[in-house]
Amino acid sequence: MTIPAPVTLEELFTLYESRGYRKYGEGVNALEHALQCAALAFKDGATQELIAAALFHDVGWFLTIGGDSDDVVPVSGDHAALGARILSPLFGPEVAQPVALHVLAKRWRCTIDPDYFDELSEASQITFVAQGGTLNTDERSRFEVHPGFNAAMALRSWDDRAKTPGLDVPPLEEYRSLALHVATSWTMSRRFAAG
Numbered sequence: 308m309t310i311p312a313p314v315t316l317e318e319l320f321t322l323y324e325s326r327g328y329r330k331y332g333e334g335v336n337a338l339e340h341a342l343q344c345a346a347l348a349f350k351d352g353a354t355q356e357l358i359a360a361a362l363f364h365d366v367g368w369f370l371t372i373g374g375d376s377d378d379v380v381p382v383s384g385d386h387a388a389l390g391a392r393i394l395s396p397l398f399g400p401e402v403a404q405p406v407a408l409h410v411l412a413k414r415w416r417c418t419i420d421p422d423y424f425d426e427l428s429e430a431s432q433i434t435f436v437a438q439g440g441t442l443n444t445d446e447r448s449r450f451e452v453h454p455g456f457n458a459a460m461a462l463r464s465w466d467d468r469a470k471t472p473g474l475d476v477p478p479l480e481e482y483r484s485l486a487l488h489v490a491t492s493w494t495m496s497r498r499f500a501a502g
């Protein structure tokens with residue numbers, strides 16, 4: 308089953324509404340995971356761009372999960388690159404970049420902190436290998452000096468914790484104005500840059 312990538316905010320929200328019921332694999336569904344992640348970002352005082360990144364970081368996964376099977380878990384790091392490609396034209400790099408890097412952030416953390424791997428959920432441990440496993444010295448050094456390192460690590464920490472069954476968090480509708488604001492700011496900044 309092919310799901311078209313959303314190209315407008317409306318389509319993005321519709322995708323979340325229509326595919327959010329899918330199991331994330333850890334006692335929460337995909338939408339619950341996204342909403343918990345955004346709520347954690349908000350609680351930590353993150354920028355609006357990072358809250359949007361938290362909400363939409365798995366958008367690529369919404370498209371790559373196939374068929375109507377109810378019990379699929381994410382299998383690769385590709386959903387990060389796909390998500391960034393979808394979010395970049397809508398929201399710009401401050402949203403797209405942490406999304407692009409959130410799988411690399413997990414691989415980095417597993418590389419420098421073996422205890423972190425043990426603390427990951429079972430599904431996250433399974434996907435770790437498919438996502439490329441630990442980083443080599445070169446990959447590790449390059450990531451550590453990347454300008455998006457801190458934002459990616461923050462997103463990773465919310466992502467890891469956003470898996471509490473039954474947690475009461477604000478619904479998707481409450482993020483519409485935030486998403487519109489971030490998208491409008493990005494569009495305006497591009498227009499001004501173009502002169």
Ligand SMILES: [Fe+2]
Nearest residue numbers: 340364365466
């Ligand atoms: Fe996630």
